[in-house]
Amino acid sequence: MENREIILSVKNLNVRFSLRGKSLHAIRGVSLDVFKGESLAIVGESGSGKSVLTKNFIGLLDKNGRIDSGEILYAGMDLAKFTTEKEWAKIRGKKIAMVMQDPMTSLNPLKTIGWQISEALILNRGMKRAEAKAAAIDILKDVGINEPQRRYRQYPHEFSGGMRQRVVIAIAVACGPEILICDEPTTALDVTIQSQILGLIKTLCRKYEMTTIYITHDLGVVANVADRIAVMYAGDIVEIGTADEVFFNPQHPYTWALLSSLPQLGEKGKELYSIKGTPPKLFGVIKGDAFAPRNPQALKIDYLVRPPYFEVSPTHKARTWLLDPRAPKIEPPEIIKRLHDLEQEGEAGEADE
Amino acid sequence: MSKWTEARARTPLVSVRNIDVTFGNGRNAFKAVDNVSFDIYRGETFGLVGESGSGKTTIGRAIIRINKVSAGDILYEGKRISGKIDRECDREVIRNIQMIFQDPMASLNERAKIDYIISEGLMSVNHGMSAAERKEKVEQALLDVGLLPEFASRFPHEFSGGQRQRIGIARCLVMNPSFIIADEPISALDVSIRAQVLNLLSRLQQERGLTYLFIAHDLSVMRFITNRIAVIYKGVIVELAETEELFRHPLHPYTKVLLSAVPVPNPRVERKKKVLVYDPGCHHYSDGERPVWAEVVPGHFVRGSERELDAYSEERDK
Numbered sequence: 001m002e003n004r005e006i007i008l009s010v011k012n013l014n015v016r017f018s019l020r021g022k023s024l025h026a027i028r029g030v031s032l033d034v035f036k037g038e039s040l041a042i043v044g045e046s047g048s049g050k051s052v053l054t055k056n057f058i059g060l061l062d063k064n065g066r067i068d069s070g071e072i073l074y075a076g077m078d079l080a081k082f083t084t085e086k087e088w089a090k091i092r093g094k095k096i097a098m099v100m101q102d103p104m105t106s107l108n109p110l111k112t113i114g115w116q117i118s119e120a121l122i123l124n125r126g127m128k129r130a131e132a133k134a135a136a137i138d139i140l141k142d143v144g145i146n147e148p149q150r151r152y153r154q155y156p157h158e159f160s161g162g163m164r165q166r167v168v169i170a171i172a173v174a175c176g177p178e179i180l181i182c183d184e185p186t187t188a189l190d191v192t193i194q195s196q197i198l199g200l201i202k203t204l205c206r207k208y209e210m211t212t213i214y215i216t217h218d219l220g221v222v223a224n225v226a227d228r229i230a231v232m233y234a235g236d237i238v239e240i241g242t243a244d245e246v247f248f249n250p251q252h253p254y255t256w257a258l259l260s261s262l263p264q265l266g267e268k269g270k271e272l273y274s275i276k277g278t279p280p281k282l283f284g285v286i287k288g289d290a291f292a293p294r295n296p297q298a299l300k301i302d303y304l305v306r307p308p309y310f311e312v313s314p315t316h317k318a319r320t321w322l323l324d325p326r327a328p329k330i331e332p333p334e335i336i337k338r339l340h341d342l343e344q345e346g347e348a349g350e351a352d353e
Numbered sequence: 354m355s356k357w358t359e360a361r362a363r364t365p366l367v368s369v370r371n372i373d374v375t376f377g378n379g380r381n382a383f384k385a386v387d388n389v390s391f392d393i394y395r396g397e398t399f400g401l402v403g404e405s406g407s408g409k410t411t412i413g414r415a416i417i418r419i420n421k422v423s424a425g426d427i428l429y430e431g432k433r434i435s436g437k438i439d440r441e442c443d444r445e446v447i448r449n450i451q452m453i454f455q456d457p458m459a460s461l462n463e464r465a466k467i468d469y470i471i472s473e474g475l476m477s478v479n480h481g482m483s484a485a486e487r488k489e490k491v492e493q494a495l496l497d498v499g500l501l502p503e504f505a506s507r508f509p510h511e512f513s514g515g516q517r518q519r520i521g522i523a524r525c526l527v528m529n530p531s532f533i534i535a536d537e538p539i540s541a542l543d544v545s546i547r548a549q550v551l552n553l554l555s556r557l558q559q560e561r562g563l564t565y566l567f568i569a570h571d572l573s574v575m576r577f578i579t580n581r582i583a584v585i586y587k588g589v590i591v592e593l594a595e596t597e598e599l600f601r602h603p604l605h606p607y608t609k610v611l612l613s614a615v616p617v618p619n620p621r622v623e624r625k626k627k628v629l630v631y632d633p634g635c636h637h638y639s640d641g642e643r644p645v646w647a648e649v650v651p652g653h654f655v656r657g658s659e660r661e662l663d664a665y666s667e668e669r670d671k
Contacts, residue, residue, distance in 0.1 A: 247618065263547065263551065
């Protein structure tokens with residue numbers, strides 16, 4: 001994992017939204033390096049800023065939002081300085097593409113599937129229509145759609161949810177982007193379809209050597225796809241590490257809480273663990289650790305000073321005072337240890353190597 | 354004695370007997386639910402699992418009389434509630450059976466205050482209710498689901514997804530039902546909020562002895578909350594068993610596929626995971642061979658031909 005090429009680097013990014021005359025601090029000083037060829041998952045509750053963060057990478061921030069300070073470095077350019085659509089047109093779709101959450105709303109219902117894929121090819125790669133059609137049919141085959149010639153002429157309403165998401169993925173990979181951002185790619189889908197779509201994204205990324213950034217709130221999805229996991233809370237990355245580190249050696253109390261509330265860890269007849277309270281309002285200044293008010297074991301200092309990152313291993317760091325040598329020893333909850341023993345339902349024991 | 358045998362000793366609260374639900378007519382007819390039967394016992398949580406389009410929601414909607422059944426009967430406490438029934442009975446159904454909907458963003462009237470949303474059903478059943486009594490009931494319902502009484506004068510858009518789902522649950526509770534159909538009540542919610550809503554549902558069940566029909570596609574949640582599970586594929590129930598039995602000894606190939614797709618929050622397991630795909634042709638039924646519904650071990654039903662059933666019971670005994 002060390003000495004790998006950094007493809008995208010976010011440096012101390014601050015994003016604010018103006019909302020009804022008030023200023024909302026949505027991203028509070030996030031720094032993040034994305035390595036070439038890896039798959040990074042950003043996990044957090046709704047409102048934690050995970051979507052807002054990645055929307056900055058393709059210039060799709062809502063009109064009332066702006067980058068306050070910080071840099072987003074990609075291929076020698078600072079994306080945070082981009083202002084015009086002309087500049088973005090060189091990046092968006094071509095270099096960095098995005099798969100949106102809901103395949104029902106991200107396709108144009110009035111245009112055929114083929115038209116929508118060719119549009120991307122014609123605009124971004126300067127292909128002629130006939131050429132684009134051939135390429136689009138190839139891509140449709142690539143994403144696992146049967147009878148691509150016939151499907152090319154069909155409209156989105158003739159496709160099922162899973163098939164539509166395949167089309168959205170086809171459009172995203174059509175122009176051979178270097179980075180693919182998947183914003184909750186499977187939330188709207190069934191479990192069986194979900195695993196197929198995740199498998200498809202994985203295969204395509206390997207085939208075209210793309211870097212993927214997943215955004216999700218579902219830790220089950222994350223375990224399947226991620227090399228590294230970044231946990232976001234209240235506009236900040238509170239913990240980042242490899243998938244194994246975050247699942248088996250979590251450090252931040254918020255990561256503990258998130259893992260504990262998984263229904264897979266619940267015991268029948270007993271209460272599931274749930275995080276008390278609500279996320280903080282991001283209007284105004286947050287003092288100390290943003291999670292402290294919801295953390296029953298919060299230290300005094302958590303309310304006063306924002307913790308810096310403490311390094312657990314070269315690939316694993318967390319923003320919590322618990323890692324300070326002076327902090328009292330607080331053990332992670334018992335329940336999380338059970339993650340080790342979780343096996344695949346129904347086929348227990350077969351996973352041995 | 355297992356939970357299942359206990360349940361069996363009791364009388365069913367809801368019985369679904371050989372129902373068909375057909376949409377459209379003539380050449381366009383589409384049978385969404387095909388000859389489905391099951392019993393739901395008092396006080397249990399019965400799970401219905403299947404992919405989208407399998408007809409699981411349609412069954413729920415048939416029980417609450419939103420969709421008509423084209424054949425078969427649905428019994429509630431031994432009384433038929435499907436097809437043509439008298440007014441009195443209809444009112445009973447409305448009062449006793451309530452539904453929690455999937456998407457809390459879409460299931461609340463945006464223009465109505467919470468007060469009205471919660472008490473609407475109450476007013477339509479009980480015309481002579483005084484304003485004071487209504488207010489009291491609404492406030493009690495809000496408190497029951499962990500919201501504050503003063504929320505009654507607000508609008509839905511002022512609430513988060515989890516709170517909205519609680520309002521949806523309060524709307525059910527105010528009718529004082531004995532049977533609640535929960536149609537994917539948590540699939541639109543965040544992981545941390547899911548736990549809260551699930552806890553709320555199981556607390557209410559214990560306090561009030563409610564019976565749930567829990568409809569979902571996510572088996573990980575089902576294992577935690579249900580007592581028995583029926584697996585449905587394209588309108589046909591293929592397997593039915595007590596929850597732990599189903600997870601430990603899935604017999605029907607489709608059930609195995611569903612179980613293999615459940616995400617496990619353990620990267621080491623996930624990386625090695627193989628996801629199966631269900632091919633309806635894998636049964637290789639020859640001419641004249643018809644799958645039947647049979648009990649392999651007590652309480653564990655599966656659909657298969659005689660040849661398959663023999664194989665299933667052998668597999669089960671291993």
